[in-house]
Amino acid sequence: MPEHLISIADLAEGQLESILALALQLESTPHAHRDALSGKSIGLYFEKSSTRTRVSFEVGMAQLGGQPIFLSNRDLQIGRGETIADTARVLSRYVDLLMLRTFEHRAVVEMAEHATVPVINGLTDELHPCQALADLMTVHQEFGELRGRKVAYIGDGNNVAHSLMIACARAGVDFSIASPPGYEVADKYLDLARGLGADTGAGIETGADPHAAVGGADAVYSDVWTSMGQEKEQEQRLADFDGYTVDDDLMSRAKGHAIYLHCLPCHRGEEVTASVVDGPRSRVFDQAENRMHTQKALMLRLLDRA
Numbered sequence: 661m662p663e664h665l666i667s668i669a670d671l672a673e674g675q676l677e678s679i680l681a682l683a684l685q686l687e688s689t690p691h692a693h694r695d696a697l698s699g700k701s702i703g704l705y706f707e708k709s710s711t712r713t714r715v716s717f718e719v720g721m722a723q724l725g726g727q728p729i730f731l732s733n734r735d736l737q738i739g740r741g742e743t744i745a746d747t748a749r750v751l752s753r754y755v756d757l758l759m760l761r762t763f764e765h766r767a768v769v770e771m772a773e774h775a776t777v778p779v780i781n782g783l784t785d786e787l788h789p790c791q792a793l794a795d796l797m798t799v800h801q802e803f804g805e806l807r808g809r810k811v812a813y814i815g816d817g818n819n820v821a822h823s824l825m826i827a828c829a830r831a832g833v834d835f836s837i838a839s840p841p842g843y844e845v846a847d848k849y850l851d852l853a854r855g856l857g858a859d860t861g862a863g864i865e866t867g868a869d870p871h872a873a874v875g876g877a878d879a880v881y882s883d884v885w886t887s888m889g890q891e892k893e894q895e896q897r898l899a900d901f902d903g904y905t906v907d908d909d910l911m912s913r914a915k916g917h918a919i920y921l922h923c924l925p926c927h928r929g930e931e932v933t934a935s936v937v938d939g940p941r942s943r944v945f946d947q948a949e950n951r952m953h954t955q956k957a958l959m960l961r962l963l964d965r966a
Contacts, residue, residue, distance in 0.1 A: 664772040664779040682957035697726035702757040716952040748774035778962040792827035793954035807832035812877035817845030829856035836865040838873035877914040881921040
């Protein structure tokens with residue numbers, strides 16, 4: 661395993677599959693590793709509020725016998741000007757793992773540069789690797805073998821899209837994304853994914869047409885159009901994303917067995933209709949549960965306990 665998990669691209673060949681296999685095992689036999697992290701602790705630093713990230717890490721660590729410690733910028737001196745480097749050095753003396761959910765990507769990179777314990781990216785404005793692990797686990801639960809499947813993403817080329825694209829490329833899963841002009845995925849992550857895909861056979865397609873993107877898809881994915889910190893852009897974004905709602909008609913253009921995915925929270929009537937997200941094709945709550953299973957597997961691997 662890598663020293664840290666900042667991006668899915670940090671995982672070497674076979675490591676992604678290993679984490680997913682362990683996560684599936686943890687789901688089916690949840691008590692098998694209940695003391696594996698006894699005496700270990702994880703510091704969970706949050707600049708952004710969260711339901712799934714916080715609860716899944718806290719409960720997951722507890723289920724493995726370890727201790728989670730919630731931290732915010734109101735709790736730490738980092739909120740009063742202490743450097744990230746000094747914070748990393750200090751916290752490394754107390755805990756065995758660090759997880760950050762923050763705004764600027766450079767913060768988690770800097771934390772990893774100075775920490776002497778593994779650092780997990782719980783979300784930045786650029787990447788969300790923990791979500792991508794849960795996404796692929798959900799697709800695997802539904803269809804088995806991942807290689808050769810196709811995931812279509814409709815909407816903003818944001819942190820979720822970046823990590824999902826990279827994860828699909830690493831796993832040999834075809835990935836297509838349809839975004840309005842001006843909201844495409846960042847070139848550096850597109851180039852990274854295409855490089856990984858060249859090794860695994862995963863095709864990476866971008867465009868602006870949702871109908872074209874979902875053709876042949878096994879899973880259709882969307883996310884909120886206005887993320888945390890973008891509230892001032894909401895009115896403009898609602899106008900720009902008109903026509904990008906995942907509805908029953910769009911789902912009908914994917915494969916007949918296609919499932920719907922969303923990282924949650926969702927806004928019914930914006931990026932997805934209620935008939936889709938609450939319908940029989942939706943796997944969003946399985947996906948949310950899988951955050952815990954994949955993160956447990958990740959923590960075990962980073963600490964070399966499984």
